Amino acid sequence: MPKGSVTGSVTEAVKDVTLTRRAWLRSAGWSALAVSPLARTVAAWAQSYPSRPVTWVIPFAPGGATDQLSTGLCERLTARLGQPFALQHRPGAGGNVATRSVIEAAPDGYTILATSTANVIGASFDPSLPFDVTKDLTPVAGMARTPLLLLVNNDLPVRNLSEFVGYAKANPDKLSVTTAGPGTVQHLSAELFRSKAGIKWNIVHYRGSTPALVDVASGHVHAAFDNIPSALEMVKAGKLRAIAVTTQTRSDTLPDLPQITDILPGFDTSGFYGVAVPRGTPRPIVELLNREINAALSDPAIRERYAALGAIPLTGNVSEYDALFAAEIARWRKIVALLDVHKTD
CATH class of the missing domain: 3.40.190.10 (Periplasmic binding protein-like II)
Known part of the structure; x- marks a missing residue:
């Protein structure tokens, strides 16, 4: 099994229902109506993706790990898909400002979140969060462990x-x-x-x-x-x-x-970086992004860049990465409970 693969990492451990594009994409009808004319229309729209610039949201200040790991991927996606994948830094609240902004964005593939360990920790660290990453985000692909x-x-x-x-x-x-x-x-x-x-x-x-x-x-x-x-x-x-x-x-x-x-047996922490989109983003777009990100992570130039940063690429299909994301949440939930530390402390 390749080093850094998602499969290998797993073991470690609408208010408005009118048919606007945003409301319909968020609805459960996407799966149920997969063979309907409307679904075929949306699928055709997804096939034209991207037709305009894509915003790649970084939850921290420039220069950090999330920023550095994202830069090469965005350059590669821009070249491969023909539209700019532009970094937007939105620091604050341990990454929650950026996360909320992406969750509230239209689920159309044009707003992407570069996730970090903070997202999987936050699920248990901060019970007051106005969102739930397990319900409000769709994991797309891994980037790296560090x-x-x-x-x-x-x-x-x-x-x-x-x-x-x-x-x-x-x-x-x-x-x-x-x-x-x-x-x-x-x-x-x-x-x-x-x-x-x-x-x-x-x-x-x-x-x-x-x-x-x-x-x-x-x-x-x-x-x-x-x-x-x-x-x-x-x-x-x-x-x-x-x-x-x-x-x-x-x-x-x-x-x-x-x-x-x-000297401290059992101590083991690492950074965990990936990509997510708002829940309800069409599956064809999620799959396309996953394939392109995995292709980028297999590029020798990007692998060399990651190696120089001490980062281990994480590759795998959407289902594998979704399982890894869930496993990371469970792992950090145990650590948060062990330390009995929460945002209210």
């Missing part, structure tokens, strides 16, 4: 993981750790580390990885958990010190870094 790094400011007097834990225990409540926002994989990684290590520190939320890492590098905060694509350039430039990876195996990109699980 290990996270434990990063520290260069002036912090620690050189390895053991020294970091020792320093944190000796200085309770004095260390500050950044995240890309509440309910993100960075946040839950910090909470899990705090719990397993038995330490006390302050968690500071930002609106994305880029501003968070800039503040770690400048010394405003002491440490961060963040995805390799977001942090790699600053690590290579010597602006941040990486001392461990969050996955149970080492990263091919930074092979000298030990795993956190070496």
Whole structure:
């Protein structure tokens, strides 16, 4: 089974019913009327997709992992399908601002969400969310998994993981750790580390990885958990010190870094990135996007780009990715319950 395949990853773990295009597409009649003249009309319309620019919504600030993983795919989709796939950054509320905007968009394939781990965490982390990603979004295709790094400011007097834990225990409540926002994989990684290590520190939320890492590098905060694509350039430039990876195996990109699980058994977190559209988007469009994204992820240039970012491509058909998305939600639900951490905390 190919490394990073969806199948291999699964085991880890209308108000208005008038026949406007938007209302009808959201209705359950799409499946029931698959052989009707109206369904054939919509199918023909779907076959002409895309006939205008497509908006690819990024839930975080430019420069983060979601942004970097999406750029090459959008370039490829633009070239293959003949219409611009344009990135739109909508940071805020740990990705929920962007997610809600896509859910409320017309289910016609012209508004796409680049999903992240925050979407599968949010299903259990924030019970007050005005939407349900399992009901309001249709998973389309995977993008990648990415290990996270434990990063520290260069002036912090620690050189390895053991020294970091020792320093944190000796200085309770004095260390500050950044995240890309509440309910993100960075946040839950910090909470899990705090719990397993038995330490006390302050968690500071930002609106994305880029501003968070800039503040770690400048010394405003002491440490961060963040995805390799977001942090790699600053690590290579010597602006941040990486001392461990969050996955149970080492990263091919930074092979000298030990795993956190070496001293905190069972620790295992990673970024999970994919693509979704509003529920009710015609199946032919979903299938087309899935095929084109998988083709892009098989392109040697994009695979090389992902490898340089420490990202492992996720490929598979729509059903396989839908199963993986559900499995990720279940996995993070267990972690949220274990940590007993929610947005209201």
